Amino acid sequence: MRIDVLFADRVGIAQEVLAAVARRSLNVTAVEVDPPHIYIEAPALDQAGLRDLRAQLGRIAGMRSVEVVDFLPGARRRLYLEALMASQPDPVLAVDAGGVVVVANSAAVSASGMAEENLRGTSVQALFGDPGLLAALVDCGFQLPVREIELEGEPYMLETVPLHDPDGRVAGAFLTLHAPSRMGERLSALRNYEPGSFETIVGHSAEIEQLKQRAARMALVDAPLLITGETGTGKELLAHACHAGSRRAAEPFFALNCAALPENLAESELFGYSPGAFTGALRGGKPGLLELAEGGTVFLDEVGELSPYLQAKLLRFLNDGSFRRVGGDRELKANVRIVSATHRDLEAMVAAGDFRQDLLFRLNVLQLHMPPLRERPGDILPLAELFLERACAQTARGPMRLSAAARAALLDNPWVGNVRELQNVIFRAVTMSERKVINAGELELARAAGPAAQDGREVASLDEAVAEFEKSLLQRLYKDFPSSRRLARRLGTSHSAIATRLRRYGIG
Numbered sequence: 001m002r003i004d005v006l007f008a009d010r011v012g013i014a015q016e017v018l019a020a021v022a023r024r025s026l027n028v029t030a031v032e033v034d035p036p037h038i039y040i041e042a043p044a045l046d047q048a049g050l051r052d053l054r055a056q057l058g059r060i061a062g063m064r065s066v067e068v069v070d071f072l073p074g075a076r077r078r079l080y081l082e083a084l085m086a087s088q089p090d091p092v093l094a095v096d097a098g099g100v101v102v103v104a105n106s107a108a109v110s111a112s113g114m115a116e117e118n119l120r121g122t123s124v125q126a127l128f129g130d131p132g133l134l135a136a137l138v139d140c141g142f143q144l145p146v147r148e149i150e151l152e153g154e155p156y157m158l159e160t161v162p163l164h165d166p167d168g169r170v171a172g173a174f175l176t177l178h179a180p181s182r183m184g185e186r187l188s189a190l191r192n193y194e195p196g197s198f199e200t201i202v203g204h205s206a207e208i209e210q211l212k213q214r215a216a217r218m219a220l221v222d223a224p225l226l227i228t229g230e231t232g233t234g235k236e237l238l239a240h241a242c243h244a245g246s247r248r249a250a251e252p253f254f255a256l257n258c259a260a261l262p263e264n265l266a267e268s269e270l271f272g273y274s275p276g277a278f279t280g281a282l283r284g285g286k287p288g289l290l291e292l293a294e295g296g297t298v299f300l301d302e303v304g305e306l307s308p309y310l311q312a313k314l315l316r317f318l319n320d321g322s323f324r325r326v327g328g329d330r331e332l333k334a335n336v337r338i339v340s341a342t343h344r345d346l347e348a349m350v351a352a353g354d355f356r357q358d359l360l361f362r363l364n365v366l367q368l369h370m371p372p373l374r375e376r377p378g379d380i381l382p383l384a385e386l387f388l389e390r391a392c393a394q395t396a397r398g399p400m401r402l403s404a405a406a407r408a409a410l411l412d413n414p415w416v417g418n419v420r421e422l423q424n425v426i427f428r429a430v431t432m433s434e435r436k437v438i439n440a441g442e443l444e445l446a447r448a449a450g451p452a453a454q455d456g457r458e459v460a461s462l463d464e465a466v467a468e469f470e471k472s473l474l475q476r477l478y479k480d481f482p483s484s485r486r487l488a489r490r491l492g493t494s495h496s497a498i499a500t501r502l503r504r505y506g507i508g
């Protein structure tokens, strides 16, 4: 059993409480003192023992209450941190001041091919096979300029952020290994939040021009907007442009990917939590995005993935603008425009009982559809040029260009992963190419488009073969389990692992 002992904060009281617990010879496995609370974990403590302990502690002056809790705050924080680390698709490692790995997320474990317990304790020099790496990190205060690095033969972009101890001394660093194929995505995702509006949406096809005109009109109408379209088509970019083109432009814009977080984290991110909502919660509680975005816009990406409970809570907010923080009893109001996006067919989800019809009515007061890239081939080359320029700048290469054959190959590709796939293909070509001109062969289109394994050709690597298998398995099962939550349950894995893969393979 775990208990929270609450007392008036006076000198010596914590010692008295602990002494009283010690007198009962309870087998205590963890104690966390955070005045005016002491949290105690005592596995053998039962209801009868708790009654006695309460009576005994009640005799201490200043004692307020003894309550059962489900987690000690530290354990709760660890759980949340682990969930956060695990939700990062790129390998992330924390190293100490001697360059030794202290914490690694599951992506780092699989990228290194080492068991987690072996990875912990390994030095960065050994891990990356680079004897000069620690000295380079130390020389620059653990803040290296982004550089290429290899792990298990795979290239990554290494980003380092120094960690400081309470006295401000460098105590190590947080290392993120960005796969080159995802780096372009991340960079331009950051660009999304520059104060740009519809000009940031590149493309002059009739489809995109028309869309931009409609969107500019809708941006000015202060009603919920639903953006539909396949994954990677630019829905988030459009959502941000609609915010930037609205009367709320000077106020905040926050985005939440509803598929990326488990229900309880998504709830506290969006609605916040109140003081004492759960052990480990910040003392003063925490405002959610709805409060932080007051006057502005909240973008709910992958809104089709919201759990039934959160669908109901969001519906209530859309009905009357009011909500409660997690664990809160006060009604709060927020003036926020909800822009949502989905690659799913929400009507079909309503018919299947997976999405609330009343919520759909509320979300799609206004609706925009982002067409897939293959339906607007006129945008392929302008986008390719944009991504080429960005990738060259990011990798500090001089200008590069696409050969005529490369352009033809780009126009010929089916682009199942849409603009994001195009961006990744270009970024990969730039990082891998030694020359100034990118040829068709360097675009790795066959691999990007997928079916290398299906047409009988040899696969190039184990990773590729596994990815092919994973993709076709998910495609097959998705028909019977058409949501990342259900599919995760069917395959006995986490929701975020499945959501990441569905996105990666453009399924759904």
Ligand SMILES: Nc1ncnc2c1ncn2[C@@H]1O[C@H](COP(=O)(O)OP(=O)(O)OP(=O)(O)O)[C@@H](O)[C@H]1O
Binding pocket: 184, 185, 186, 188, 189, 192, 200, 201, 202, 203, 229, 230, 231, 232, 233, 234, 235, 236, 237, 238, 301, 341, 342, 343, 383, 419, 420, 423, 503
């Ligand atoms: N027309 C465009 N001009 C410039 N960049 C674009 C354009 N369309 C998409 N992108 C870029 O492509 C990437 C994918 O776009 P975005 O994240 O907006 O897609 P999405 O439809 O929201 O994807 P998902 O459904 O997977 O969340 C982003 O990095 C975005 O900046």
